[in-house]
Amino acid sequence: MNRKWHIRKRVFLTLIGLTCIILLAVALAFNLTMRSYIKSRVSEQLTTTSVKASEERRGDKPERSEDEDDKEDTEDDDDRKGGRMDDRPDRITGAQGNAILLDEDGSLLLVLHGDESIGEALAEYFRENGISENENEIVHIGEDSYAVSITDDPVKDTQHLLSFVDVTSLTALTNQINLMLLIVILAAIILSILLSRHFARSFAEPVQSLSSFAEEIGAGNLAPHEFRFRDVEFDTLADSMNHMANELQSAKQKQETFFQNVSHELRTPLTSIRGNAEGIVYGIIDPQTGGKIILSESDKLGGMVEDILYLSRMGRVAPEGTTELLDLREILSLCVSEQRAEAEKQGIGFRFAFDEHPVQLPIREQDAQRLFGNLISNAIRYAKSEVQLTCQKADHSVLISIADDGAGISPEDMPYIFERFYRGKDGRHGIGLAIAQSVTDTYHGTISVHNDSGAVFEVRFPDH
Numbered sequence: 028m029n030r031k032w033h034i035r036k037r038v039f040l041t042l043i044g045l046t047c048i049i050l051l052a053v054a055l056a057f058n059l060t061m062r063s064y065i066k067s068r069v070s071e072q073l074t075t076t077s078v079k080a081s082e083e084r085r086g087d088k089p090e091r092s093e094d095e096d097d098k099e100d101t102e103d104d105d106d107r108k109g110g111r112m113d114d115r116p117d118r119i120t121g122a123q124g125n126a127i128l129l130d131e132d133g134s135l136l137l138v139l140h141g142d143e144s145i146g147e148a149l150a151e152y153f154r155e156n157g158i159s160e161n162e163n164e165i166v167h168i169g170e171d172s173y174a175v176s177i178t179d180d181p182v183k184d185t186q187h188l189l190s191f192v193d194v195t196s197l198t199a200l201t202n203q204i205n206l207m208l209l210i211v212i213l214a215a216i217i218l219s220i221l222l223s224r225h226f227a228r229s230f231a232e233p234v235q236s237l238s239s240f241a242e243e244i245g246a247g248n249l250a251p252h253e254f255r256f257r258d259v260e261f262d263t264l265a266d267s268m269n270h271m272a273n274e275l276q277s278a279k280q281k282q283e284t285f286f287q288n289v290s291h292e293l294r295t296p297l298t299s300i301r302g303n304a305e306g307i308v309y310g311i312i313d314p315q316t317g318g319k320i321i322l323s324e325s326d327k328l329g330g331m332v333e334d335i336l337y338l339s340r341m342g343r344v345a346p347e348g349t350t351e352l353l354d355l356r357e358i359l360s361l362c363v364s365e366q367r368a369e370a371e372k373q374g375i376g377f378r379f380a381f382d383e384h385p386v387q388l389p390i391r392e393q394d395a396q397r398l399f400g401n402l403i404s405n406a407i408r409y410a411k412s413e414v415q416l417t418c419q420k421a422d423h424s425v426l427i428s429i430a431d432d433g434a435g436i437s438p439e440d441m442p443y444i445f446e447r448f449y450r451g452k453d454g455r456h457g458i459g460l461a462i463a464q465s466v467t468d469t470y471h472g473t474i475s476v477h478n479d480s481g482a483v484f485e486v487r488f489p490d491h
Contacts, residue, residue: 035231042223043216050215054208061201069192070163072117073176076124076190080139081181084128084188122193128180129187133158136186149173149191158187171195233261240268249276285447289335296324296331334458337397350389355427356381356418358395362403363416370407370414380417388425388488390470398466401459402429402484409433409482420490427486435478444476 116123125141133154138146148168158177166173173191180186233256240252249272254265303320306312363370363377370377388395406414410431417428436444443449447461463484467474472488 033231034234035227038227038230039223042226043219046219046223047216050212054212057208058201058205061204065194065197065201066163068117069174069194069197070176072122072124072192073163073174073190076126076140076192077176077178077188079124080126080188080190081178083139084180084182117192121196124190124192126188126190129153129158129189131158131185131187139188141191145173145191145193149175149189153177153189165194166191172198229257233258233265237261237264237268240265244268244272244275249273249279281447293328293331296328299324300328331458334462337462350391352387352389353392353395354385354387355395355399355425356386358392359399359403359416359418359427362396362400365400366403366407369404373407373410374412375407375410376413378413378415380415380419382419386418386420386425388470394466394469398463398486399427399429401463402486405459406431406482406484411481423490425488425490428483430479430483431481433481436476436482441476445474 123141125145126139127135127141127146127149128137128139129150130136133150135147135150149166152166152168164175164177166175171193172195174194175189175191178188178190180188233254236254240254243252251269251272252265254262256262256265300321303312303317303324307314307317359381360379367377403414403416406429410433413432415428415430417426417430419426440449445460445464447458449461463486464474467486467488470488472486474484474486476482476484
């Protein structure tokens with residue numbers, strides 16, 4: 028099981044770790060760059076010093092025997108100290124380039140340039156540790172540091188020419204810079220800790236507040252909360268959660284209203300059935316008359332229950348069963364045939380405006396009959412003399428229009444006409460139009476209503 032972290036701790040450690048890595052990388056890069064530059068400059072200075080010392084050695088006197096050279100080396104020490112060497116310090120290293128002459132055992136023979144005590148100290152060092160030719164080496168003598176380069180003496184092979192530069196000040200400068208970098212890094216880490224704690228807190232607190240709000244919503248407390256976050260994202264999330272809470276509250280109220288309406292609508296036919304049944308039992312109501320009323324109310328009750336169950340099924344993501352490509356003209360004609368007898372009782376006629384070619388849509392036949400049957404039944408109920416049905420293809424869509432010549436829908440009822448159990452004037456149980464909208468939504472269509480010479484319901488589906 029993965030270990031779970033608090034978001035505040037995760038943000039805090041991430042920021043601190045990232046800050047430390049960046050600072051250490053910068054410090055390391057600066058230190059390496061500086062050391063490389065100093066080493067390159069010192070190496071260049073040692074090379075120049077070695078070249079000048081070699082030239083000075085070769086330009087002293089004509090070549091002589093070894094005994095004569097050794098004698099002159101010891102007799103004219105003072106005359107040749109620093110003869111043609113440059114006394115000016117290097118502008119980068121701040122030190123002079125110096126040179127001494129050693130014999131094969133490391134003993135000091137001659138100080139070509141520089142302080143004699145330093146030359147003696149270096150000679151003693153190499154006498155104890157041995158001589159090996161190298162291009163660049165750092166030698167530590169006491170608290171001082173020297174960069175040295177050893178080459179063969181151009182005058183005599185058994186002797187060695189040692190060039191050196193005092194890098195004690197450079198070493199001290201490097202140490203001071205490292206110390207300053209360490210202080211800067213520590214100060215930056217402390218500052219980043221403080222800023223990271225503040226940032227982590229400012230990030231975690233809104234999450235905790237919104238999490239608590241979500242728990243309250245889960246517990247059924249749907250009252251909106253007022254949040255004031257500085258971050259736009261958290262503020263947007265809070266608005267979305269408040270909107271969700273309002274929607275849930277609205278759905279909860281609709282559900283309560285739904286059950287109240289269902290209870291009322293079911294109670295009415297049940298009361299009528301019970302009353303007539305008791306009247307028949309006690310001889311108060313004629314059995315034939317009471318039986319007809321019971322059958323009529325039973326049919327109403329059965330139809331209402333069927334509509335409620337159908338409406339609940341249509342609330343699913345996808346309709347049950349397999350769709351088939353149906354000609355909507357035939358479905359409309361079938362629905363009219365089923366309700367023609369009721370329309371004729373009220374003196375209502377039908378007028379059709381259908382396309383000559385098939386108007387097809389992939390839909391379950393039961394859903395299509397429910398949709399158009401409810402709209403036609405609603406139009407018959409409010410029409411004065413005629414219901415007009417239109418079915419055609421228009422603007423890459425399928426348009427079905429059902430219009431009556433009644434009084435139309437009042438402005439007060441218009442916004443709520445598709446809500447469940449909302450009943451307008453002379454309405455039945457307020458489910459038919461809700462079913463019509465549910466079927467339309469399921470098949471990605473739209474349904475709308477407006478008043479013309481009467482109420483006009485328009486249904487549009489994408490043309491497949």
